[in-house]
Amino acid sequence: MTDREQELRRLAAESTAEKKDLAASDPHRQRYHQMPTAGLLNDPNGWVQWKGTYHLFFQWNPFQPDHSQKFWGHWTSKDLVHWTEHEPALVPSEWYEKNGCYSGSGFEKDGKLHLLYTGNVKDAEGNRESYQCLAVSTDGRTFEKQGPVVNTLPAGYTAHFRDPKVWEEDGTYYFVIGAQTEQETGQVLLYRSEDAHTWTFAGPLAGSHLNGLGAFGYMWECPDAFHLNGTDVLVVSPQGLDSEGNRFQNVYQAGYFLGTIDKEMPSFDHGAFHELDEGFDFYAPQTTEDELGRRILVGWMGVPDSDEAYQPTVAYEWVHCMTIPRELQVTNGRLIQRPVDELKTLRSGDPLEMRMQLSFGQEIAVTPAAEIDIDCSAANRIELELRSEMTLSWDKDTGELTLQRPSFRDGSTETRSCTVPELHHLQLFLDHSSVEVFVNGGEAVLTSRYFPHPQHNVVAAGGDGTVVWTSWELRKEE
Ligand code: FRU
Numbered sequence: 001m002t003d004r005e006q007e008l009r010r011l012a013a014e015s016t017a018e019k020k021d022l023a024a025s026d027p028h029r030q031r032y033h034q035m036p037t038a039g040l041l042n043d044p045n046g047w048v049q050w051k052g053t054y055h056l057f058f059q060w061n062p063f064q065p066d067h068s069q070k071f072w073g074h075w076t077s078k079d080l081v082h083w084t085e086h087e088p089a090l091v092p093s094e095w096y097e098k099n100g101c102y103s104g105s106g107f108e109k110d111g112k113l114h115l116l117y118t119g120n121v122k123d124a125e126g127n128r129e130s131y132q133c134l135a136v137s138t139d140g141r142t143f144e145k146q147g148p149v150v151n152t153l154p155a156g157y158t159a160h161f162r163d164p165k166v167w168e169e170d171g172t173y174y175f176v177i178g179a180q181t182e183q184e185t186g187q188v189l190l191y192r193s194e195d196a197h198t199w200t201f202a203g204p205l206a207g208s209h210l211n212g213l214g215a216f217g218y219m220w221e222c223p224d225a226f227h228l229n230g231t232d233v234l235v236v237s238p239q240g241l242d243s244e245g246n247r248f249q250n251v252y253q254a255g256y257f258l259g260t261i262d263k264e265m266p267s268f269d270h271g272a273f274h275e276l277d278e279g280f281d282f283y284a285p286q287t288t289e290d291e292l293g294r295r296i297l298v299g300w301m302g303v304p305d306s307d308e309a310y311q312p313t314v315a316y317e318w319v320h321c322m323t324i325p326r327e328l329q330v331t332n333g334r335l336i337q338r339p340v341d342e343l344k345t346l347r348s349g350d351p352l353e354m355r356m357q358l359s360f361g362q363e364i365a366v367t368p369a370a371e372i373d374i375d376c377s378a379a380n381r382i383e384l385e386l387r388s389e390m391t392l393s394w395d396k397d398t399g400e401l402t403l404q405r406p407s408f409r410d411g412s413t414e415t416r417s418c419t420v421p422e423l424h425h426l427q428l429f430l431d432h433s434s435v436e437v438f439v440n441g442g443e444a445v446l447t448s449r450y451f452p453h454p455q456h457n458v459v460a461a462g463g464d465g466t467v468v469w470t471s472w473e474l475r476k477e478e
Contacts, residue, residue: 005093012062012071012088015039019317026316027454028433031369032346032476033301034058034075034083035321040065040308043163043222043284044298044322045072046089046106049291050113050140053078055106056298057089057115058322065319066309070100072117076140080296080325080342081476089115089135089143096121096131096148103163103222103284104132105175109196113137116175116196118162119148128159132177134197146197154189154201156182161189163222165286166196174263176205176223178236185209186220186238190266206234206257206268216273217241222254222284225261228295229330232261234268235276235297237284246400246417247275250303254283256335274334278418279403279437279446281306287328296340299323301434301447310408312451313433323447324429324436338442339429347371348475358382358463366459367473368452372428379423379465386428386459387452390435393463394423401439405450418444429474 019038023029035041039062046057053076060073072090075083090101097119104117119131132150135143153161160180167174173196179187187207193199205225208216217240224235237254254277259270276285277299285299302308302320313319326337356362358379366372368387376382376394383393390405399421407414420439427438432454437446461467 002093005091008091008093009088012091015063023316023318026313026318028313028316028451030321030431030433032081032474033321033324033431033434036060036062036073036318037085038317039063040067040318041073041300041320041322042067042302042304043103043300044286045103045117046115047286047288047298048106048108048113049288050106050108052291053140054080054290055113055140056083056322057106059103060088062088065314065317070102070120072101072115079345080340081345082478086141090117090145094119094145094147096133096151105165105286107166107168107173107196109168109173113140114166114196115143116149116164116166118164120162130159130161132164132199149197150191150199154179157189158182158184160219164191165222165224167226175199176225176234178219178221178223179204179207180219184218185215186217186240188220188223188234188236190263192263202263203266205261205266206236206270211268211270222286224285224287226287226289226295228328231258231330232268233258233330233335234261234270235285235287238273246278246419249416250280250282251305252283252303254285254299258330258333258335271333276335276337277445277447278401278416280405280414280416280448282323282447285323294340295328297326297328297337299447301449307408311449312408321434326442326445334443336442337438337445339427339436339438343429346474346476347472349473352469352471354469356461356467356469358461358465358467361460361462364459364461364469364471366430366457366471368430368432368454368457369474370430370471371474372426372430372459372469372471374426374428375424375468376426377424379463379467381465382423382461382463382467384459384461386430386435386450388456388458389452390448390450392426392428392437392446394420396423401444401446403437403446403448405448408451416446416448418446420444431474
């Protein structure tokens, strides 16, 4: 380990030790979502099950709740519910990553856990360089850096070239990577390799003005390509889309295309772009296939450049968390996302079960961490006020499902909506400062942070028609 690495590790450990009690005292600390001990978390990285253990890494600034530094934090889990934090896997100590160990992926090769990530370098004028770097571990704890394995930009592209996501197929390794052309259009490029060390640029796979797609943003971040239920899927986070009605309401989007990838050309014959999440806070998701053959997605419950400095947790020296893990399926040309089954083990005690006449209006006591399952098939209109801070409403006449919360910046009401012509089912995961709403068994998801008063623990339900309500407190037994 270099002196610089030792120094950065020591500083990070000191800073975390100093801030962790303050962070832990925050009433908005989550109960069952993954969050940093202190500092800022953004993208999930290196998401993989290796030798039976899930490894989830994350973009982490251990020093303060802003983006000034990027380490890779590291958690492991056997069951997707209980997680152990480890020493940071990567710290930005070397010349090729001095301004951040940016996002990347994890994969197995020769029995070893490999990480391919972007080394971000900026000079005094803010000029950027990007290196795709390899680090290898035999114990799943310490990572030996092998330095850049891709150190040149392909011709015609800017240095916005990052977030490689690797997979192996029939003995060949591939990665997709986010890129920007010199004309400032967003693309995903494909690379291939026989040994995961020497990589060849195969060409652009998809992007703005490719495969029949029109103008579609100035940069595509965090791509992920995989095969699921007979189709190819490209998940990507494009930047620079203008909002169109309900669509693209956040400053940056995260979504997917379905179709057929031709790795030789390369090209991707794909359909329309669909957002993965209709809530306020979701970006840069990453998936992995686990040993049970499930395709599991984890996302960052945040969006870049979105009022994060106004989140009340910043005063407690931390900000952001991950979503719960979601299992993906492709059904009828759409990705369906469902909370992984393991989360049922969080249900504590007997459920509260009742049939409710919505027109009477009703207040139901909930715990700040709860799962609420609502059969809505006999409702025409439903309005749920969650802990006096957020409303979720649906109206059969408009076919709109709407989420509203006070903005973190100035308290004015913010809205996100999506079209749900028929609503049969809602599944809500509440934690101390987040809500994840799964609609109709995962046809749509709305993910958002909110910061209710810790003593406000009521859901007020109103509307027209009846619903069947089942709720559980969620608790993590250590
Ligand atoms: C997405 C992103 C990535 C980058 C990382 C840096 O949120 O901007 O493109 O690798 O965050 O933290």
